[in-house]
Amino acid sequence: MSMLKEKFAQLRQQQKTALIPFITAGDPLPEITVDLMQDLVAAGADIIELGIPFSDPMADGPVIQRASERALEYHVSLRDVLEMVSRFRQMDRETPVVLMGYLNPIEIMGYQNFAEQAADAGVDGALVVDLPPEEGQEFQQILKQHGLDQIYLVAPTSTAARIERICELSGGFVYYVSVKGVTGASHLDIKSLDEKLKQIRENTDLPVGVGFGIKDAETAAAVSQVSDAVVVGSALVSRVEALADQPEKIGAALRETLSGMRQAMDNAVHK
Amino acid sequence: MVTTTEKMIGNYPDERGHFGPYGGLFVSETLMDPLDELREAYQRFMQDEAFLKELDEDLKHYVGRPSPIYHAKRWSEELNGAQIYLKREDLNHTGAHKVNNTVGQALLARHMGKTRIIAETGAGQHGVASATVAARLGLECVVYMGAVDIARQEANVYRMRLLGAEVRSVESGSKTLKDALNEAMRDWVTNVDNTFYIIGTVAGPHPYPAMVRDFQAVIGREARRQMPEQAGRQPDALVACVGGGSNAIGLFYPYLDDREVAIYGVEAAGSGLDSGQHAAPLCAGKPGVLHGNRTYLMEDKDGQIIETHSVSAGLDYPGVGPEHAWLKDSGRANYVAVTDQEALAAFHDLTRIEGIIPALESSHALAYAAKLAQTMRRDQIVLVNLSGRGDKDMHTVAAQEGLKI
Numbered sequence: 001m002s003m004l005k006e007k008f009a010q011l012r013q014q015q016k017t018a019l020i021p022f023i024t025a026g027d028p029l030p031e032i033t034v035d036l037m038q039d040l041v042a043a044g045a046d047i048i049e050l051g052i053p054f055s056d057p058m059a060d061g062p063v064i065q066r067a068s069e070r071a072l073e074y075h076v077s078l079r080d081v082l083e084m085v086s087r088f089r090q091m092d093r094e095t096p097v098v099l100m101g102y103l104n105p106i107e108i109m110g111y112q113n114f115a116e117q118a119a120d121a122g123v124d125g126a127l128v129v130d131l132p133p134e135e136g137q138e139f140q141q142i143l144k145q146h147g148l149d150q151i152y153l154v155a156p157t158s159t160a161a162r163i164e165r166i167c168e169l170s171g172g173f174v175y176y177v178s179v180k181g182v183t184g185a186s187h188l189d190i191k192s193l194d195e196k197l198k199q200i201r202e203n204t205d206l207p208v209g210v211g212f213g214i215k216d217a218e219t220a221a222a223v224s225q226v227s228d229a230v231v232v233g234s235a236l237v238s239r240v241e242a243l244a245d246q247p248e249k250i251g252a253a254l255r256e257t258l259s260g261m262r263q264a265m266d267n268a269v270h271k
Numbered sequence: 272m273v274t275t276t277e278k279m280i281g282n283y284p285d286e287r288g289h290f291g292p293y294g295g296l297f298v299s300e301t302l303m304d305p306l307d308e309l310r311e312a313y314q315r316f317m318q319d320e321a322f323l324k325e326l327d328e329d330l331k332h333y334v335g336r337p338s339p340i341y342h343a344k345r346w347s348e349e350l351n352g353a354q355i356y357l358k359r360e361d362l363n364h365t366g367a368h369k370v371n372n373t374v375g376q377a378l379l380a381r382h383m384g385k386t387r388i389i390a391e392t393g394a395g396q397h398g399v400a401s402a403t404v405a406a407r408l409g410l411e412c413v414v415y416m417g418a419v420d421i422a423r424q425e426a427n428v429y430r431m432r433l434l435g436a437e438v439r440s441v442e443s444g445s446k447t448l449k450d451a452l453n454e455a456m457r458d459w460v461t462n463v464d465n466t467f468y469i470i471g472t473v474a475g476p477h478p479y480p481a482m483v484r485d486f487q488a489v490i491g492r493e494a495r496r497q498m499p500e501q502a503g504r505q506p507d508a509l510v511a512c513v514g515g516g517s518n519a520i521g522l523f524y525p526y527l528d529d530r531e532v533a534i535y536g537v538e539a540a541g542s543g544l545d546s547g548q549h550a551a552p553l554c555a556g557k558p559g560v561l562h563g564n565r566t567y568l569m570e571d572k573d574g575q576i577i578e579t580h581s582v583s584a585g586l587d588y589p590g591v592g593p594e595h596a597w598l599k600d601s602g603r604a605n606y607v608a609v610t611d612q613e614a615l616a617a618f619h620d621l622t623r624i625e626g627i628i629p630a631l632e633s634s635h636a637l638a639y640a641a642k643l644a645q646t647m648r649r650d651q652i653v654l655v656n657l658s659g660r661g662d663k664d665m666h667t668v669a670a671q672e673g674l675k676i
């Protein structure tokens with residue numbers, strides 16, 4: 001059963017905005033991913049988004065593309081990713097895990113097979129970047145049968161009609177892509193963000209997360225004041241990349257970056 | 272096999288871009304509305320008489336259409352089988368069929384008020400065709416090309432730059448056509464307000480496979496008109512090479528409902544289908560999702576896209592247009608593959624016997640046509656789409672013979 005709902009309810013009570021770090025499974029070494037996930041939790045992660053490596057990550061900027069490439073040097077497969085989640089679950093029963101990736105690795109495993117194994121491993125939800133609601137109905141049904149949430153993206157280009165439909169279909173939370181562009185893009189505009197989030201909230205009671213373009217603690221703090229969750233990807237993955245040759249140092253680096261964001265966010269809320 | 276008389280022309284794809292289980296719209300949310308806007312504009316302009324007239328004029332006076340059909344008598348004689356006719360897309364402006372599509376899409380871009388054009392390219396032919404129409408319409412043009420392809424298609428890179436396009440080298444993944452397509456999509460998602468993405472083949476998300484097909488279908492429409500005039504009747508078989516599949520579908524589409532005409536798409540078998548070194552998803556791949564549509568792909572057991580190999584850069588693509596996937600499953604078309612060596616042999620044969628230097632891509636179609644013709648009677652007819660000329664391939668062919676030019 002997905003723990004996302006519970007987690008967000010808890011955070012709401014504490015008047016906290018969720019912090020959701022993203023890393024790519026297997027980057028830069030498959031054997032340290034589970035440790036890194038625990039480091040992220042220690043530094044204040046409420047939910048973890050784990051990337052499934054893919055050879056053709058069309059919606060990702062260079063930083064996350066290279067993360068996929070590093071993981072694929074070790075042939076990290078979707079099965080390996082599920083196995084990592086399962087090991088993480090043995091140590092952490094509270095932090096929801098959302099898988100983020102592209103459809104083809106899931107399609108080749110089979111929707112049914114994937115949903116069963118993901119639920120067994122302790123996955124809570126899935127965000128499939130190249131599976132819009134129009135094509136996603138069968139997958140969504142199967143996820144639902146296994147108690148998993150399907151998280152859909154809303155983009156700056158989404159029309160009112162699309163927003164309404166996506167909100168109807170989403171489970172867990174709605175993920176607003178804050179910029180036109182790929183992951184790691186810059187130029188996030190808080191004011192227009194706020195307006196878009198208001199529009200989304202008119203359509204749903206689900207929490208609304210914001211991702212793409214949150215680069216530093218300051219942006220995270222600003223976004224946390226208007227959203228229910230802040231997703232941070234490239235800012236963390238670029239630290240992984242810088243230390244790819246010294247993997248023993250990555251955990252500490254991620255903890256440093258993420259706890260900085262956590263503090264900035266928590267201070268901002270209490271202002 | 273298709274045993275029914277179900278009409279195929281006009282029935283595919285459905286409203287959401289599906290050809291049976293293939294095609295569709297598999298992109299991130301940011302592109303959903305822009306693709307919808309594109310579909311809407313394309314459907315509107317394809318009904319607009321002024322637009323169609325402008326397109327026709329461009330095809331006639333700028334591209335040089337209709338392209339002739341040529342009876343390769345000496346070669347047919349030598350093969351001692353069916354008569355081989357060539358649809359001469361190699362005589363188009365810029366040297367290949369690619370320009371039929373870029374003229375159409377660029378016109379659409381202008382009518383939609385877009386000021387910037389982007390394109391992906393493998394062999395460079397589509398990049399050149401895009402840069403050409405951008406120059407003519409005064410639009411900014413950026414072409415994405417894999418670093419590996421830039422190295423093996425220097426002349427075309429220079430042509431694009433002469434035409435005023437910026438060629439951006441793509442260093443990610445396998446550094447070939449599929450990665451160039453990824454990078455162009457990333458550009459589009461970032462600059463979607465002023466940018467029109469001209470995809471070069473019948474791949475990508477809906478409406479691209481249908482739109483590119485419709486712009487290329489001029490090839491088959493002309494052929495259907497020309498063949499009775501020239502040969503007294505329609506051909507018994509059509510043969511075209513299949514990279515993404517645009518020249519092939521362009522020839523095939525107007526013939527789909529002529530069930531007595533056999534259809535053959537020819538993929539690149541590279542070093543041989545058994546070697547794993549090839550680019551033949553229809554012959555040796557399986558269905559999956561890439562670049563916005565569901566189709567046959569070259570992928571490994573984990574669903575990762577694998578690198579392809581072909582002597583011809585234009586066929587070096589791990590996917591194929593979804594309509595071909597559908598034509599394969601429905602049995603309406605047959606898909607076969609020929610190796611680098613067979614294609615090179617056909618390249619030399621046509622050059623020496625008919626005085627026509629074909630593109631290496633088109634040489635794949637020629638190689639299969641030669642085999643096929645030899646199984647047929649002398650009074651039968653095979654029509655081959657000669658999709659492009661071989662000028663761009665001089666270096667590659669010379670290198671195969673150990674020469675450097």
Ligand SMILES: Cc1ncc(COP(=O)(O)O)c(C=O)c1O
Pocket residue numbers: 367368369393394395396397471472473512513514515516517518519584585586630632633658659660
């Ligand atoms: C001459 C020629 N023929 C064929 C192709 C393959 O593309 P398609 O299968 O879309 O026709 C190319 C691609 O670059 C080409 O240049």
